[in-house]
Amino acid sequence: MDLHQFSEWLSATPLSQRIQVTTWAIPGIQTVHLICLALVFACALVFSLRIAGRGLSSEPLPLLATRFTRAIWYLLVVLLLSGALLIVAEPGRTITNPVFYAKMTMLAVVVAVTLWLSAVARRQFERPSGLHVFMAAFGMLLWIGIMFAGRFIAYVESN
Amino acid sequence: MFQTFFEWLQNTPLAVLVGETWFPWVESAHVVCLALVAGTIFTVDARLIGFASRQLRFTYVSERLLPWTWGAFICAAITGGLLFIANATNYAHNVPFQIKMVLLLVAGINMLYFQFVIFRSVNSWDSGTPAPAARVAGLLSIVIWCGVIGFGRWIGFV
Numbered sequence: 508m509d510l511h512q513f514s515e516w517l518s519a520t521p522l523s524q525r526i527q528v529t530t531w532a533i534p535g536i537q538t539v540h541l542i543c544l545a546l547v548f549a550c551a552l553v554f555s556l557r558i559a560g561r562g563l564s565s566e567p568l569p570l571l572a573t574r575f576t577r578a579i580w581y582l583l584v585v586l587l588l589s590g591a592l593l594i595v596a597e598p599g600r601t602i603t604n605p606v607f608y609a610k611m612t613m614l615a616v617v618v619a620v621t622l623w624l625s626a627v628a629r630r631q632f633e634r635p636s637g638l639h640v641f642m643a644a645f646g647m648l649l650w651i652g653i654m655f656a657g658r659f660i661a662y663v664e665s666n
Numbered sequence: 667m668f669q670t671f672f673e674w675l676q677n678t679p680l681a682v683l684v685g686e687t688w689f690p691w692v693e694s695a696h697v698v699c700l701a702l703v704a705g706t707i708f709t710v711d712a713r714l715i716g717f718a719s720r721q722l723r724f725t726y727v728s729e730r731l732l733p734w735t736w737g738a739f740i741c742a743a744i745t746g747g748l749l750f751i752a753n754a755t756n757y758a759h760n761v762p763f764q765i766k767m768v769l770l771l772v773a774g775i776n777m778l779y780f781q782f783v784i785f786r787s788v789n790s791w792d793s794g795t796p797a798p799a800a801r802v803a804g805l806l807s808i809v810i811w812c813g814v815i816g817f818g819r820w821i822g823f824v
Contacts, residue, residue: 534823538816541697542704545815549705552734562730566722574718651698658694 514598526596533596540589544657547582548650550575551621555643558624558635568635572628576621583618603665610656617649672754685752692752696745700818702738704811706731714804716795723792724800762820769817773810776803 508516517523526532554575556562563571594601601607620642627639635643675681684692712718713727750757757763780803791797796804 534816534820538812538819541701541815541819542708542812545701545703545705546708547705548698548701549709549731552702552705553709553731563719563722563727565726654697654701655691655694658697659690662690 510603514602517595517598517602520595523595523598526592533593536589536592536596540586540593543582543585543589544654547579547586548654550578550582551647551650554579554621554624554628555647558628558643559640560635569629572625576625579621599665601660601665604660604663605666606656606659606663610653610660613649613652613656617646617653620646620649668758669755672758675751676754678751680748681751681754684748689749689752692745692748696742696749699738699742699745700815703735703742704815706735706738707811708808710735711804711808714796715801715808720794724796725788725792757821760821760824762817762824766814766817766821769810769813773807773814776806776810779803780807 518527526536553562554572557564557566557568557571557575624639624643624646627635676685709719710728710731713720713722713724719727780800784797784799784803787797791800795801
């Protein structure tokens with residue numbers, strides 16, 4: 508079964524059909540996806556700023572890193588679930604779309620960057636190096652790239 | 667009269683340019699701005715309702731995050747304005763768009779009431795759990811902004 512056949516099979520499943528015929532389902536799921544995305548972006552910003560010694564800098568880095576990265580992981584679960592529902596609803600729009608794969612690649616990289624920075628931050632270093640600050644900024648750029656890719660899925664034709 | 671104005675707006679060179687070329691880029695930038703606006707507001711509201719960051723003073727959290735909110739809000743208003751003029755005559759009659767604008771107004775009123783009435787007693791609740799009125803304002807803000815996002819997304823579906 509290639510991707511096109513898989514896509515056709517998926518869009519014929521009862522769940523996909525159900526979402527397709529429910530008028531509010533897709534905007535509703537996208538709204539949940541956007542609300543969680545906003546929260547993830549804000550958590551990533553607070554964490555990145557703290558690594559650069561700014562923002563909520565009175566809170567010790569290990570504590571702040573624990574709080575905010577935990578929130579990011581929980582939110583990512585909701586984002587993956589809502590994203591999965593959107594794929595099930597309209598597989599032809601995503602799983603053969605190169606922009607979707609660009610988005611997933613950036614997501615994998617930003618997860619790796621966040622895991623690494625979170626591990627470093629919890630090891631009680633009070634003066635993050637220039638590399639850490641650079642990677643935190645790189646992570647923020649990746650989140651922005653992910654948002655652009657997410658929107659461009661709607662504009663770039665699937666293969 | 668409004669109709670003529672929106673038609674004129676939609677035919678300005680800038681509106682035509684956005685409509686024909688820039689729309690996906692401006693829309694994506696709008697998403698980034700709204701994520702920053704709503705995300706930072708939710709983070710401050712979470713402290714205001716006493717859900718998170720309770721070990722930090724409320725004013726400490728709000729003073730460090732709200733400048734990001736305002737900066738991003740200005741960018742969201744500019745990108746949103748560009749999206750609007752690209753298709754002004756349709757958006758003006760789009761019900762989710764109208765509801766979104768009303769909700770933005772309500773969010774502003776909630777914020778003003780918080781700033782000029784509830785916030786005056788901030789010294790008594792800055793540390794620990796905020797006063798009930800402050801928590802209500804925080805909860806209202808979360809609900810209103812979820813509505814702004816929801817109706818905003820719905821604009822493209824009617």
